[in-house]
Amino acid sequence: SAVISQKPSRDICQRGTSLTIQCQVDSQVTMMFWYRQQPGQSLTLIATANQGSEATYESGFVIDKFPISRPNLTFSTLTVSNMSPEDSSIYLCSVGRGLPTDTQYFGPGTRLTVL
Amino acid sequence: ILNVEQSPQSLHVQEGDSTNFTCSFPSSNFYALHWYRWETAKSPEALFVMTLNGDEKKKGRISATLNTKEGYSYLYIKGSQPEDSATYLCAFIAGYSTLTFGKGTMLLVSP
Numbered sequence: 001s002a003v004i005s006q007k008p009s010r011d012i013c014q015r016g017t018s019l020t021i022q023c024q025v026d027s028q029v030t031m032m033f034w035y036r037q038q039p040g041q042s043l044t045l046i047a048t049a050n051q052g053s054e055a056t057y058e059s060g061f062v063i064d065k066f067p068i069s070r071p072n073l074t075f076s077t078l079t080v081s082n083m084s085p086e087d088s089s090i091y092l093c094s095v096g097r098g099l100p101t102d103t104q105y106f107g108p109g110t111r112l113t114v115l
Numbered sequence: 116i117l118n119v120e121q122s123p124q125s126l127h128v129q130e131g132d133s134t135n136f137t138c139s140f141p142s143s144n145f146y147a148l149h150w151y152r153w154e155t156a157k158s159p160e161a162l163f164v165m166t167l168n169g170d171e172k173k174k175g176r177i178s179a180t181l182n183t184k185e186g187y188s189y190l191y192i193k194g195s196q197p198e199d200s201a202t203y204l205c206a207f208i209a210g211y212s213t214l215t216f217g218k219g220t221m222l223l224v225s226p
Contacts, residue, residue, distance in 0.1 A: 009156075033213075041218065042119070042215075042216045042219075044216070045214065100210075101146075103164060104149075104161070105158070106158045107158055108157055109156075
């Protein structure tokens, strides 16, 4: 198992600004994932972040909007850039080995409201 | 695009009631089905990972079944308690794709 913390836990931001969310894991992990859940919608994968390589983005998500850093095996950041009210969501980081039958472990989430 | 449907969207039961939810997923190219429990302001917690048709898994008062041929899984909670109040998420994996989540079933158990 893995214990994951995220900062901030919540924030209220103005349109046009950027917010960086931090994810810290208590053990070294190969794969980290960033998800978001917009109000009333499913938890949706934004990107997969592997240490030492560029993040892999899912369809509909781009690096300019959601730049990700993965400087080591226990830490990652997701930036939500040039925010609009549509970016109001819960953002979660998750870790796992990337195998279909493996459990993924999630952080508690960052609740973002954009005014 | 994979479509994972969960029903009902929300459920309100009394303490002691038993309840069940449904997760429907594409029956082709199935690899695994995950169930998670997500309490407000906490991390989603893994309940089960199911891979075989006919699988049945149990964790305390919670159990789940899997039918990969018809593309559904049931989650059962026996004798619901207020601490069971949470959103229950299922997530489907096809091949080596990533988790595709349903919107969840929000359960409220009143004392």
